[in-house]
Amino acid sequence: MLNILKKELKDSFRDRRTLLLTVLLPLVLMSALVFFYENLLTSDEDETYGIVVNEEQLEFAKQLLTSYDNMEVTGVANVEETIANGDALAGVIIPSDFEQQITNENTPTIQVLGDSYSQKSALAASYIESAFGQYNQQIVAERLQQNNIESELLTPFIIEQVQTVEGDSSMMLIAFLVPLMLSVAVGVGVGPSASDLVAGEKERRTMEALLMTPVNRSALLLGKWITMVIIASLTGIITLLIVTVEIIFFTEKLKEGLAFENNEAIWIAVVALLVIIAFAALMASALMVTSILAKTVKESQSYGTPVTMIVMLPALLTSSLGLNELSTIHFVVPLMNLFTIFKELFFGVLNVEHILLTLSSNILLAIIIFFIGRILFMKDRWILSNK
Numbered sequence: 001m002l003n004i005l006k007k008e009l010k011d012s013f014r015d016r017r018t019l020l021l022t023v024l025l026p027l028v029l030m031s032a033l034v035f036f037y038e039n040l041l042t043s044d045e046d047e048t049y050g051i052v053v054n055e056e057q058l059e060f061a062k063q064l065l066t067s068y069d070n071m072e073v074t075g076v077a078n079v080e081e082t083i084a085n086g087d088a089l090a091g092v093i094i095p096s097d098f099e100q101q102i103t104n105e106n107t108p109t110i111q112v113l114g115d116s117y118s119q120k121s122a123l124a125a126s127y128i129e130s131a132f133g134q135y136n137q138q139i140v141a142e143r144l145q146q147n148n149i150e151s152e153l154l155t156p157f158i159i160e161q162v163q164t165v166e167g168d169s170s171m172m173l174i175a176f177l178v179p180l181m182l183s184v185a186v187g188v189g190v191g192p193s194a195s196d197l198v199a200g201e202k203e204r205r206t207m208e209a210l211l212m213t214p215v216n217r218s219a220l221l222l223g224k225w226i227t228m229v230i231i232a233s234l235t236g237i238i239t240l241l242i243v244t245v246e247i248i249f250f251t252e253k254l255k256e257g258l259a260f261e262n263n264e265a266i267w268i269a270v271v272a273l274l275v276i277i278a279f280a281a282l283m284a285s286a287l288m289v290t291s292i293l294a295k296t297v298k299e300s301q302s303y304g305t306p307v308t309m310i311v312m313l314p315a316l317l318t319s320s321l322g323l324n325e326l327s328t329i330h331f332v333v334p335l336m337n338l339f340t341i342f343k344e345l346f347f348g349v350l351n352v353e354h355i356l357l358t359l360s361s362n363i364l365l366a367i368i369i370f371f372i373g374r375i376l377f378m379k380d381r382w383i384l385s386n387k
Contacts, residue, residue, distance in 0.1 A: 002223075004215055005226055005227060008223060008224055031246060034247060035250075048070050050087075051089060051091055051128065052087075053091060054075070054076070054077075054079055055075035058075030061092065064132070080093075083114070083115075089114065089118070089121045089124040090128060092132075093110070098110070112129055171347060174254060175346040178240070178243060181239055182239055182240065182276060182279070182338070185235050185236060185239040186235050186236045186239075186280055187287075187307065187311060188308060189231060189236075190232035190287060193227065194287035194304060195294070196297060198224065198288065199291045199294040199299065202295060202383065202384070203295070208384065221288075228284035235280075237276060240272060244258070264348060267350055274355075275341055278359045278362040281362065282362045282366040283311075285367075286307050287304050287307060291304070311338075314333075317336065318339045318340055321340075323343065326344070331354045331358050332361050337357070338358075
């Protein structure tokens with residue numbers, strides 16, 4: 001079996017496709033995702049938003065928005081047309097007699113125009129609404145003072161929101177982003193090797209020669225499976241290293257989510273490596289079975305694609321869950337526990353019970369699927385070419 005393992009590893013890493021999908025593809029894909037989410041979290045303080053206002057109220061609008069340095073206010077004849085032509089992100093239409101109506105204690109209507117489907121336009125519109133909201137509070141306070149009414153009477157109580165779990169949005173995003181990257185990278189990285197190690201042998205008609213060697217079928221299959229596990233594990237580990245290095249050295253906002261103490265960081269890294277290996281074993285078993293069932297490499301890849309894609313489904317089911325909402329079932333169900341255990345790890349929670357449940361459930365399912373593959377591999381109809 002050891003000789004088979006050496007042969008398969010040598011052949012796999014000699015293949016440029018394997019090296020490409022194991023190293024280069026995760027590097028490109030994960031780097032793109034890291035910088036995309038970093039840009040998503042980056043403050044928009046340096047961004048300039050162009051807004052427009054009806055000409056007769058330009059000076060009033062500038063005075064009202066003077067505290068927003070990133071707002072560039074321009075007066076135009078037709079606010080709605082200017083925004084529709086793409087010459088401004090948002091705009092506001094202020095009645096020409098706005099201040100007179102305020103003085104007369106009337107209720108004038110202000111129109112804030114923007115595109116809610118555009119992130120920048122919606123943000124610019126929210127700045128305008130915030131500025132008018134503050135002006136509204138100022139007017140209310142002045143009117144109360146004129147009528148000798150304490151403004152505190154309108155505030156019978158104060159609501160204070162307290163965050164019960166330490167962390168910020170960057171930590172939550174990393175807890176979602178990293179396992180999603182790993183699940184995709186492991187499946188994509190081991191897919192070509194899994195297809196080639198069994199279906200490829202059948203397609204090239206070399207499986208018969210392998211079966212004629214003194215190595216029994218179980219040892220032969222085990223050697224191929226271990227090869228897949230090693231490749232899948234390396235893909236996951238490389239992906240984790242790439243993501244970690246890029247977050248630490250090339251981002252600012254995402255880096256805030258990796259603020260661990262040295263001892264804590266070491267244990268988190270160890271658990272992460274064990275989880276990756278367990279998940280790699282599960283993916284290797286699943287893709288090995290698809291390769292056994294297929295007659296050609298192309299057919300194997302067609303069977304394996306849904307397997308590699310379905311691992312992303314748990315990300316949607318667990319992304320909105322908080323730490324206190326996670327129960328035992330979330331760590332027992334394979335694939336789902338990849339996302340829940342990493343969520344705990346990145347929030348600095350090292351729950352031994354949850355870690356053991358995650359590792360054991362993935363390994364147990366990997367073994368079960370492996371033995372299903374072994375049953376198929378022992379039958380000639382599944383491993384011999386029918387050409």
